[in-house]
Amino acid sequence: MATQKPSPDIRSSRLGKSEIDRNFSDLHPPLSRPEALIEADRCYFCYDAPCITACPTGIDIPGFIQKIRSDNIQGSAHTILSENIMGGMCARVCPTEVLCEEACVRNLHEDKPVEIGLLQRYATDPIFEQNNQLFERAASTGKKVAVVGGGPAGLSCAHRLAVLGHDVVVFNRDSKPGGLNEYGIAAYKTINDFAQTEVDYILSIGGIELRNNSPLASAAELSDLCEEYDAVFLGVGLALSNSLGIEGEDMTGVLNAIEYIADLRQAEDKSKLPVGRNVVVIGGGMTAIDVAVQSKRLGAEQVHLVYRRGPEQMSASVFEQTLARTSGVAIHHWASPERIIGGDHVTGVEFRVESSDDRLHLEADIVFKAIGQNMNGDGLISIALESGRFVVDENQKTSMDKVWAGGDCVVGGDDLTVSAVQHGKIAAIDIDRHLRKA
Amino acid sequence: MIMADLKTEFLGISSPNPFWLASAPPTDKAYNVNRAFEAGWGGAIWKTLGEDPHIVNVSGPRYSTLFSNDRRVIGFNNIELITDRPLQTNLDELRQIKKDWPDRALVASIMLPMDEASWAKYVPMIEDTGVDGFELNFGCPHGMSERGMGAAVGQVPEYIQMATEWAKQAASVPVIVKLTPNIADILPPAKAAQDGGADAVSLINTINSIMRVDYDSLTMYPTTDGMGTHGGYCGEAVKPIALNMVAEIARSDATRALPISGIGGITNWRDAVDFFALGARNVQVCTAAMVYGFKIIDDLVDGLSTFLDQKQMTLDQLVGKAVPSVTDWQHLNLNYIEKAVIDQDLCIKCGRCHIACEDTAHQAITNMVDGERRFEVIDEECVGCNLCVSVCPVDGCISMQQLTTGTDPRTGEPITDEKLQWTGHPNNPMRKTG
Ligand SMILES: Cc1cc2nc3c(=O)[nH]c(=O)nc-3n(C[C@H](O)[C@H](O)[C@H](O)COP(=O)(O)OP(=O)(O)OC[C@H]3O[C@@H](n4cnc5c(N)ncnc54)[C@H](O)[C@@H]3O)c2cc1C
Ligand SMILES: Cc1cc2nc3c(=O)[nH]c(=O)nc-3n(C[C@H](O)[C@H](O)[C@H](O)COP(=O)(O)O)c2cc1C
Ligand code: SF4
Numbered sequence: 001m002a003t004q005k006p007s008p009d010i011r012s013s014r015l016g017k018s019e020i021d022r023n024f025s026d027l028h029p030p031l032s033r034p035e036a037l038i039e040a041d042r043c044y045f046c047y048d049a050p051c052i053t054a055c056p057t058g059i060d061i062p063g064f065i066q067k068i069r070s071d072n073i074q075g076s077a078h079t080i081l082s083e084n085i086m087g088g089m090c091a092r093v094c095p096t097e098v099l100c101e102e103a104c105v106r107n108l109h110e111d112k113p114v115e116i117g118l119l120q121r122y123a124t125d126p127i128f129e130q131n132n133q134l135f136e137r138a139a140s141t142g143k144k145v146a147v148v149g150g151g152p153a154g155l156s157c158a159h160r161l162a163v164l165g166h167d168v169v170v171f172n173r174d175s176k177p178g179g180l181n182e183y184g185i186a187a188y189k190t191i192n193d194f195a196q197t198e199v200d201y202i203l204s205i206g207g208i209e210l211r212n213n214s215p216l217a218s219a220a221e222l223s224d225l226c227e228e229y230d231a232v233f234l235g236v237g238l239a240l241s242n243s244l245g246i247e248g249e250d251m252t253g254v255l256n257a258i259e260y261i262a263d264l265r266q267a268e269d270k271s272k273l274p275v276g277r278n279v280v281v282i283g284g285g286m287t288a289i290d291v292a293v294q295s296k297r298l299g300a301e302q303v304h305l306v307y308r309r310g311p312e313q314m315s316a317s318v319f320e321q322t323l324a325r326t327s328g329v330a331i332h333h334w335a336s337p338e339r340i341i342g343g344d345h346v347t348g349v350e351f352r353v354e355s356s357d358d359r360l361h362l363e364a365d366i367v368f369k370a371i372g373q374n375m376n377g378d379g380l381i382s383i384a385l386e387s388g389r390f391v392v393d394e395n396q397k398t399s400m401d402k403v404w405a406g407g408d409c410v411v412g413g414d415d416l417t418v419s420a421v422q423h424g425k426i427a428a429i430d431i432d433r434h435l436r437k438a
Numbered sequence: 439m440i441m442a443d444l445k446t447e448f449l450g451i452s453s454p455n456p457f458w459l460a461s462a463p464p465t466d467k468a469y470n471v472n473r474a475f476e477a478g479w480g481g482a483i484w485k486t487l488g489e490d491p492h493i494v495n496v497s498g499p500r501y502s503t504l505f506s507n508d509r510r511v512i513g514f515n516n517i518e519l520i521t522d523r524p525l526q527t528n529l530d531e532l533r534q535i536k537k538d539w540p541d542r543a544l545v546a547s548i549m550l551p552m553d554e555a556s557w558a559k560y561v562p563m564i565e566d567t568g569v570d571g572f573e574l575n576f577g578c579p580h581g582m583s584e585r586g587m588g589a590a591v592g593q594v595p596e597y598i599q600m601a602t603e604w605a606k607q608a609a610s611v612p613v614i615v616k617l618t619p620n621i622a623d624i625l626p627p628a629k630a631a632q633d634g635g636a637d638a639v640s641l642i643n644t645i646n647s648i649m650r651v652d653y654d655s656l657t658m659y660p661t662t663d664g665m666g667t668h669g670g671y672c673g674e675a676v677k678p679i680a681l682n683m684v685a686e687i688a689r690s691d692a693t694r695a696l697p698i699s700g701i702g703g704i705t706n707w708r709d710a711v712d713f714f715a716l717g718a719r720n721v722q723v724c725t726a727a728m729v730y731g732f733k734i735i736d737d738l739v740d741g742l743s744t745f746l747d748q749k750q751m752t753l754d755q756l757v758g759k760a761v762p763s764v765t766d767w768q769h770l771n772l773n774y775i776e777k778a779v780i781d782q783d784l785c786i787k788c789g790r791c792h793i794a795c796e797d798t799a800h801q802a803i804t805n806m807v808d809g810e811r812r813f814e815v816i817d818e819e820c821v822g823c824n825l826c827v828s829v830c831p832v833d834g835c836i837s838m839q840q841l842t843t844g845t846d847p848r849t850g851e852p853i854t855d856e857k858l859q860w861t862g863h864p865n866n867p868m869r870k871t872g
Contacts, residue, residue: 034509041507044831047789048805069507108786109832 008253008345008365009277014299017271023297024270027188027323028092028118036122040068042114046105051116054103056414057084057422061100061116068123076123078134085159086152086421088128088198089181091121092189094418095317128197135205138165143435146171146229148216151179152417153235153407155202156424157431162207164432169229170208173215177203179237179407181417183262186290187270188297219382226402230438231431234383234390234398234405235424238373244282248340249369257281257291257370264294273298276366280349281305281329282337283370284314286415289321291368292329303329304362306351308336315415335360340367375409386411396427404431441743444753446480448720449612449637449697451570453480453543456753457710457738460701460722461486461547461573461616464732466521468531472538477732478739481543483640483722486520486575487528487564488549488587489556493519499660502649504675513675514725515649517667520549520575525560529567536568544568545614549575549587552597554604561608571611574601574636576627577618577643592618592643595630602634612637614699617683619676620646624683628693639687640699640722642680644670673725677703681716688717688761705734707741714753715760768860775846775853776822776838778802778815784835787811791826791836799825817847 015023031039043065051061060079067076080087096102096117104113127134143166147154150172158168176182181195203210216222216236225232241256243249253276267273279300281292284307292305305324307314310333314321324331334354341348346367351360374388384391384399389411392398396406406413406423413419444455458481459465459474466485474482495518504513521528536544546569550556561572576592584590591597598615605613615631617624619642631639646668652659658666680702687693700718704710705726713721726734746753780791780803792803792813802819803826804812815826822838830836845852862869 037507044788044790046787047793048811049789050787050811105786105788 008347010253010274010365012274013271014275014277014301015271017269020271020298024187024191024294026191027186028121030125031115031118031122036068036119039115039119040065042106043069044105050103050105051100051114055084055100056416056418057087057090057425059083059087059100059120064123065114065116065119068119073123073126074132074134077127077132080120080124081127081134084418084421084425085156085202086181086198086417087120088124088201089152089185089190089195090418090421091117091124092194093181093185094416095319097319098317099418128194128201131201131204133204135159135163137163137205137207140167140207141165141435143167143230144169144228145231145233145431145435146225147233147235148225149179149235149237149407149409150174150177150199150210150212151235151237151407152181152420153237153409153424154179154233155199156421157233157235157404157406157428158208158424159202159205160425160428161431162205164428166207166230166432166435168208170210171214171216171225172210172212173236173239175212177210177212179235179420183265184258184287185265185417186261186294187265222382222400222403226400230402230435232403233396233424233427233431234403234409235407235420236375237408238375240374241369242372242374244337244369244371246337246339248342248346251340251342251346252344253342253346253365254340254367254369257283257287257368258373260368261287261291261294264298270298275300276364277301278363279303279366279368280362280364281368281370282349283307283368283372284309284316285370285372286316286320287372288368288370289316289324289329291370293324293327295366295368296327296329300366302363304332305329306332306335306337306349306360306362308334308354310334332360373408389413394426395430396423397430441740442746442752444480444739444743446720446753448543448699449571449614451481451543451545451612452541453720454478454541455480455735455739455742456714456720457735458482458543458545458699458720458722459727460724461575462724462728463518464724464727467523467528468535471531471535471544474727474732474735475535475539475542478735479542479732480720481545481570483545483547483573484528484532484569486547486549487525487560488520489551489560490525492522492524495519495522496662498662500669502660502669504649504673511673511725511729513649513671514673514728515647515669515671516644517669520547529564532564532567532569536570543570545571545573547573547575547616548605550601552586552591552601557601557604558608561605565609565611569611571614571637572605572609573614573616573640574605575616575643576601577616577641589618589620589643592616592627593621595626598627598630599634602631602636606635614638614640616643616701617641618643619679619683619702624686625690625693628687628690628696632693632696636696638697638699638719640701641683641687642676642702644672645676645679647671672702673729674703674705674709677709677712681712684713684718685716685761685764688758689764704738707738707745710738710742711745711756714756715758716764717758717761719757770859771857772860772863773854773856773858775841777817777820777841778822778824778826778836779839780813780815780826780836781834782812782814784832785813786832786835787813788831789813790829790831794825794829799823819848821848 045062049062064076064079100116101113106113147158147170150170177199178195275298279295296303335351338352348363390405392410396404404427407420446456461483465482500518502515546564615636698718700713701722704723792805795803802816804814827836
């Protein structure tokens with residue numbers, strides 16, 4: 001009996017433009033002044049506040065909130081940005097429920113932490129809107145540092161180095177700076193091109209030359225940089241998506257989530273993006289959640305997210321998982337993909353259900369792989385690697401002379417924007433120490 | 439559910455409850471007072487009457503406010519004067535209101551020049567409307583004192599006595615003297631009112647104050663055409679000042695017999711309990727009504743009745759209940775020792791007690807115990823000052839507990855039942871011996 005070969009149902013404009021615009025508007029709208037003042041009043045101004053410790057960049061959180069209370073917004077922003085120059089983006093994308101807000105003592109009191117993320121956005125938004133330069137460069141040291149990678153890690157490092165009086169050249173592979181802030185973060189977390197606004201603010205300190213479309217491609221090029229510059233910082237992120245290694249992975253319709261998200265972030269008009277009717281996402285991290293939710297918000301009818309382990313093991317936070325569910329994404333646990341089904345184009349995925357002989361079969365017009373990325377470290381192999389990432393010490397120093405590294409490309413990170421910013425900052429401070437000694 | 443009866447007699451003036459509106463905008467005219475009585479207020483002191491021609495108010499901001507961050511009104515300031523309507527209009531309305539609301543207390547507040555003839559002329563004229571009593575406004579801190587009235591009189595006990603005598607001679611209904619807090623000691627004015635024959639005192643009127651400056655223009659705020667003047671402070675923030683003055687009068691030998699109408703910051707029934715327990719027999723409210731409207735009377739009445747029921751007390755029994763507990767510092771028992779105790783189950787580890795005690799008190803609270811964030815009182819250092827209780831955000835988490843046996847770990851001195859007052863303390867050079 002001849003089986004009928006279904007044609008994949010992939011098309012754009014599944015929803016009207018206005019509905020899509022609504023679906024991609026600010027996930028957490030900013031606080032108004034009255035809301036911010038009331039929320040700021042909830043801060044207890046703790047001694048040795050646990051939230052400060054919980055923030056990877058160590059922002060003086062009670063300090064900046066105190067300044068919001070007294071309408072000293074500029075001072076508040078300065079408190080934030082002097083520890084975390086991407087305090088604006090972090091206010092939008094940090095999983096605060098597992099960082100500062102998890103540590104808030106209000107959780108013990110009433111199960112409702114102070115909305116630190118939203119207050120941080122309230123304090124920093126006006127600074128970017130007015131392009132209010134809060135930092136000044138120290139006297140020039142005459143030293144030159146090469147920063148490879150224009151993502152959060154690289155830009156944070158570059159900014160701090162510039163403030164400390166060094167001159168910086170940023171070599172960036174992509175045609176725009178910002179790294180995953182520009183190409184990765186879910187669209188509804190950073191609307192109105194905030195990533196570029198923030199980069200512009202960072203660069204406006206002066207002393208930073210940005211070279212886009214300038215990938216570092218080989219160990220030889222790295223050696224050249226070390227020759228030409230007084231120090232090198234690597235913040236190249238993770239370039240390659242992991243593959244599933246199963247049958248059918250090369251069919252059309254099996255996509256890397258990261259690439260689709262990058263297209264989505266760069267799309268002028270999201271309603272023009274092709275979307276599958278049935279979408280299956282394989283993975284359990286932020287990327288998996290983001291591609292699932294955004295597919296749904298673009299109009300996919302059925303979106304299934306399948307993760308091979310349980311909810312506790314998912315690296316996406318509880319908040320992210322809830323966001324997916326409330327957006328209409330069906331989440332399946334304890335099921336691993338066994339094979340992709342279809343002809344030239346994918347029609348479905350078969351999963352093996354953990355500790356049983358059962359199979360889960362899901363129809364798919366599009367399958368997204370979101371099982372993590374790895375670094376294309378081959379060209380830079382002269383540096384010690386561990387599971388494909390650079391090994392660094394507590395000052396972000398690699399095994400190679402004059403070379404520091406940070407962000408997603410180093411071992412032991414938690415793959416968050418805020419951690420990348422902290423790595424860049426720590427590296428800059430250590431580089432400065434070295435350059436002043438030399 | 440039968441609730442405690444709040445029907446009150448104050449100086450023989452009866453009212454369904456002890457909550458009267460203070461002389462101020464809420465009692466400015468018949469329209470407001472009608473609405474107040476409909477809402478359930480027990481009585482009203484009419485907005486202060488004066489001689490014709492009536493004064494005029496500024497046509498700019500009269501009020502300014504001390505806000506919390508969520509714009510709750512904590513303190514309130516005004517530069518309003520006494521009534522700005524013709525005397526006859528007020529008299530006609532007083533007459534009508536008394537007729538329409540015979541069960542409510544209606545008292546005329548008056549402010550007159552310091553000559554006997556004025557009092558002899560106006561007091562009978564006003565009494566003729568049927569009012570239940572007079573309140574003499576010796577308190578208004580602005581505008582009127584420049585004309586030799588209001589606080590200008592209230593700050594000089596001789597004048598208070600003189601004017602009270604004139605009022606008493608001309609009036610057949612009770613006379614209440616309203617005192618200004620803008621003095622060093624409340625007792626001489628209270629005594630002067632009593633000596634002048636006052637049937638009661640009411641207090642406090644508003645406190646001289648400037649709210650703030652304008653941070654753009656760096657002028658005081660608010661201004662009328664660029665200039666401002668001090669006004670009278672009232673609202674929640676002034677309650678502690680009022681309570682002290684009420685208690686001083688209630689516990690002083692010279693004035694304890696004088697009935698008191700308590701005023702200042704009363705916003706809910708608990709505030710009223712404070713005033714009653716410290717000696718007031720009825721209370722007056724202005725700012726809370728101006729901020730929330732007349733409906734707050736529901737909570738005042740309901741809350742007080744419920745409280746009295748729970749205490750199984752009458753209002754009369756509540757009046758003055760706390761007065762015996764008020765004394766002079768020198769009579770406090772210096773042998774009595776309390777230590778702060780932190781309930782670790784309730785502690786949310788904010789550390790505010792630690793930093794407060796560490797930076798500004800007695801270094802008596804830990805921040806770490808065995809390498810863990812933990813806040814415990816060090817009895818060897820604790821002086822029992824109550825600062826940690828004051829700053830702790832969790833109700834009931836830190837309490838002060840008395841040491842009854844053994845020695846005080848701080849001083850090494852044995853705990854004793856024997857009382858030791860400063861008057862007899864060895865360190866007091868003027869101690870009374872024997
Ligand atoms: C889909 C997705 C959603 C995410 N959502 C969140 C979130 O909500 N919250 C959060 O905190 N984190 C989130 N993350 C993680 C976060 O984006 C990263 O941890 C962070 O961007 C890492 O910064 P980075 O600078 O190390 O790397 P990247 O942001 O990856 O930047 C790397 C930069 O280096 C450049 N580059 C790469 N290779 C070279 C080369 N050879 N030569 C020169 N330049 C090079 C690239 O062009 C890029 O500009 C998300 C990640 C993804 C993928
Ligand atoms: C706007 C305003 C006007 C006032 N006018 C008078 C007045 O005419 N006569 C008077 O005796 N007290 C006047 N007062 C004082 C109040 O009657 C009352 O004594 C004082 O406000 C304290 O009480 P509270 O804290 O409940 O407001 C006025 C107060 C305010 C706020
Ligand atoms: S009562 Fe005073 S001295 Fe004692 S612990 Fe508390 S703040 Fe410190």
